[in-house]
Amino acid sequence: MPLSRGTGLAWALAGLWITASLPGVLSQTTNSKGGTIKESYDYVIVGGGTSGLTVGDRLSESGKYSVLAIEYGYIEPDGLRLGQNTYNITSAPAAGLNNKTFSVDVGCIVGGSSAVNGRALQRGTKDDYDIWSQLGGSGPDGPWSWKNLLKYFRKGLQLVPPNPDIPADFNFTVDYKYWGQNNGNKSVFAMYGNTIPPNAYPLYQGTKQLPGVNVPEDGGNGELGLLYYMQATDPRTGNRSYARTAHWDGLNRPNYDLLVGTRVNRIVFEGTTAVGVQTTPRGGTGPSLIIKAKKEVILAAGTIHTPQILQLSGVGPANLLKKAGIKVKVDLPGVGANFQDHTFVSDVSFRWGTPPPIPQSLISQTPASNGISRTYLGLSVPLSVVSANYSSIAQTLLSQSSASVLPPDSHPSIVKGYSSQKSLLAKSILSSKDTSLSYLRISLTPLTVLPTDNPNVSPAGLSLLPINIHPFSRGTVYIDAVKTKAALSLAAASEIEPIVDYRALSNPLDISLVISQIRFLRAVFTSPNGPFAAYNATEINPGPQLQTDAELEKWIREKTSPSVYHPVGTCAKMERSLGGVVDESLRVYGTRGLRIIDASIFPLVTGATTSMSVYAVAEKAADLIKADQKGGHGH
Structure with a gap:
């Protein structure tokens, strides 16, 4: 099936069970607390990591709004275990480093990289x-x-x-x-x-x-x-003190859900307004599900996966999307560019x-x-x-x-x-x-x-x-256009990790x-x-x-x-004329109801480890979203 016709997939629901604390067979109808996933939420957050859980906590604390965070990883003990609670990604060969490849170690666990970093x-x-x-x-x-x-x-x-x-x-x-x-x-x-x-x-x-x-x-x-x-x-x-211990454990709010072991394949648009997400169970072999967002879709999938999701959704560099067989919804050249790490x-x-x-x-x-x-x-x-x-x-x-x-x-x-x-x-x-x-x-x-x-x-x-x-060098994070075009479904395409080129x-x-x-x-x-x-x-x-x-x-x-595990910049908060992807309110240019809140918005990598800055960005993002609530903005 051509990827641009991914909307023809069946949106069946799975009926399997998952425990709250162990990896297992995912039910897309069951959240990590054992409750039922709803068909729609006020806010759907893509990513249950450092920024996603922080903003989820802040948006749900009043009890007025329903929030769902969707995480590819599981609730597991914290600490770095490569390949188990990090994504299994190998970089493109680095021409400036004798064509060597490197492991791209970003958190794949509830709490994200704040659960696996050096603290x-x-x-x-x-x-x-x-x-x-x-x-x-x-x-x-x-x-x-x-x-x-x-x-x-x-x-x-x-x-x-x-x-x-x-x-x-x-x-x-x-x-x-x-x-x-x-x-x-x-x-x-x-x-x-x-x-x-x-x-x-x-x-x-x-x-x-x-x-x-x-x-x-x-x-x-x-x-x-x-x-x-x-x-x-x-x-x-x-x-360790991290996003999960601060912004998820023990909250038990009826209006704040967490869906684990789940891949977000794409953002669902009506015109250029984000109205939900399409998901499949981790691994890409289960049935798909669309979860609606009544107010906003909020991307918190990180510097590597936030641009991937945008690109698969038709938001990104037009030439890349066309090569991948994806219909261009918003030509936004900066999606996946400006990649930096220490x-x-x-x-x-x-x-x-x-x-x-x-x-x-x-x-x-x-x-x-x-x-x-x-x-x-x-x-x-x-x-x-x-x-x-x-x-x-x-x-x-x-x-x-x-x-x-x-x-x-x-x-x-x-x-x-x-x-x-x-x-x-x-x-x-x-x-x-x-x-x-x-x-x-x-x-x-x-x-x-x-x-x-x-x-x-x-x-x-x-x-x-x-x-x-x-560093002065800039890299890219782009979907693999050839493999994406050859994929049999959008779910399969979203399991293909993007090409991470540090260009160190x-x-x-x-x-x-x-x-x-x-x-x-x-x-x-x-x-x-x-x-x-x-x-x-x-x-x-x-x-x-x-x-x-x-x-x-x-x-x-x-x-x-090429990395101290501080990847940033692939959806930069810069003016659109400068290759920016989000504005000063973190809204994605050319869209409505879509915001990005993770380290991909850093226009420049900070002269420090990045987690503290991610927490600050998330706290500010929550206030920006709350300000729109008062102003009546939304779909």
């Missing part, structure tokens, strides 16, 4: 969000700017005060105006660990002496610098000749009895700190032909949008403020230290994973950035005049034998990973 909670800088606002057309002080998003960061997470027993010489300070407090027990908790790794003290004392390194009063105040990382941990148990090289490491001393205040520290994890130390710096050639890199970025570094045949709006991004990126690079964009982020105290975690023993060395936190290092300036990062780290830790000179460090990787740019580039292309 790290970080924010970008003020420039990160001010640029979001500018790309959306509302200026640097618009609704998506730092100052206007801060209240949603505060609402989305509850701060747990740091352990007062952590020694004072670690300068552990918190400014509570940047954090939510006393939100009750139904919240995502942000907390510092109760102990400090053994190498934190000398690294803190040495790094803060570096020229241009800021030491912010609080790691969430929108500034770069030397800071401590928070984690999403429940202080009562030490367990890249990193593994690893840049050093061995101490004279191990740094461990301060007595740390040796005498007693680990907390509840076992809550350690507090890790990180560094985030602007390009002006990393490279003396920062202004040259900015000028090269501005003069570079945008079309030459984007995918071939990119739509003119995509090229125009990338040019706008480059202009804002260059401006931030040249500003060199503590609130500008970062171009290196590293954890100075990694999850493992050499050779021991014993606070009485100084680690033998230091292993770093320098992250290119604002496709912009040659990214190589320049990483080379600068390596040279910076060498200078920091091995310079005879640097703050760590007394410890006589020897470089292990990439090794002092690699000195020229060409030698380092070869090593970088072999050692780079």
Whole structure:
């Protein structure tokens, strides 16, 4: 059956049962609470992950509106188990990384990637969000700017005060105006660990002496610098705190349902108004079901699957849709473009000749009895700190032909949008403020230290994973047009994973950035005049034998990973003329009753892990939707 005739499929209902907590045979008439799925809801949310559950909670809390979240995964114990609670996706070969392919690990579980990530909670800088606002057309002080998003960061997470027993010489300070407090027990908790790794003290004392390194009063105040990382941990148990524990478990609202093990094949439109979704049981072999949305369909399927669903629904680049045999409903070139993720090289490491001393205040520290994890130390710096050639890199970025570094045949709006991004990126690079964009982020105290975690023993060395936190390269996430056209049904086509092309290092300036990062780290830790000179460090990787740019580039292309599992950008909140997909209210251009609320709307990847920003976006999205309720908007 040609895909464009998918509406001819039978919409029969299945009559099988599923338990609330275990994977099993899906009944499309039964929700995860054992109740019956209704034919229609006020709001149908596609995705039961970080953003989907957050918005589902907020829209259902008044009791006035019915909400259904549909999730491909199941309710399972949290924690990363590749292939079990992540999607099984392999990327397209990366030309810039010696044609290697990579696993695309995004959450396939109730709670989404917040259920499987490393728990790290970080924010970008003020420039990160001010640029979001500018790309959306509302200026640097618009609704998506730092100052206007801060209240949603505060609402989305509850701060747990740091352990007062952590020694004072670690300068552990918190400014509570940047954090939510006393939100009750139904919240995502942000907390510092109760102990400090053994190498934190000398690294803190040495790094803060570096020229241009800021030491912010609080790691969430929108500034770069030397800071401590928070984690999403429940202080009562030490367990993961995430979207499911905060926004689903224990709510038991009659107007809030969750359908698991279910694939959304497409959005159902009447004209260009979204009125529901078509679903099939996970695996694509069961009968299809249409669930109506009386007010809105809300996409929260994530950066990889939200563009896929739009494209299968006829919303996306017209040329791609025609090749796939899909009738074009809205020609929206930006759907699937602008794909970004953080890249990193593994690893840049050093061995101490004279191990740094461990301060007595740390040796005498007693680990907390509840076992809550350690507090890790990180560094985030602007390009002006990393490279003396920062202004040259900015000028090269501005003069570079945008079309030459984007995918071939990119739509003119995509090229125009990338040019706008480059202009804002260059401006931030040249500003060199503590609130500008970062171009290196590293954890100075990694999850493992050499050779021991014993606070009485100084680690033998230091292993770093320098992250290119604002890469210039852009990738794509597109349906496989050939396989899609050959599929026998829409349900079968929707089970074909999209082609994920990171295109890492496709912009040659990214190589320049990483080379600068390596040279910076060498200078920091091995310079005879640097703050760590007394410890006589020897470089292990990439090794002092690699000195020229060409030698380092070869090593970088072999050692780079295109993802730190922070995929964003494929349905960007930008002006439509710039290749944007959603407007400032997160409505999909050219449609009615359709909104996107996940990380795919990020026009630029933040200089931080992404989950905290996703929670903030979701909280703001809920308010935008509620504002439309008051204004009487809808179908």
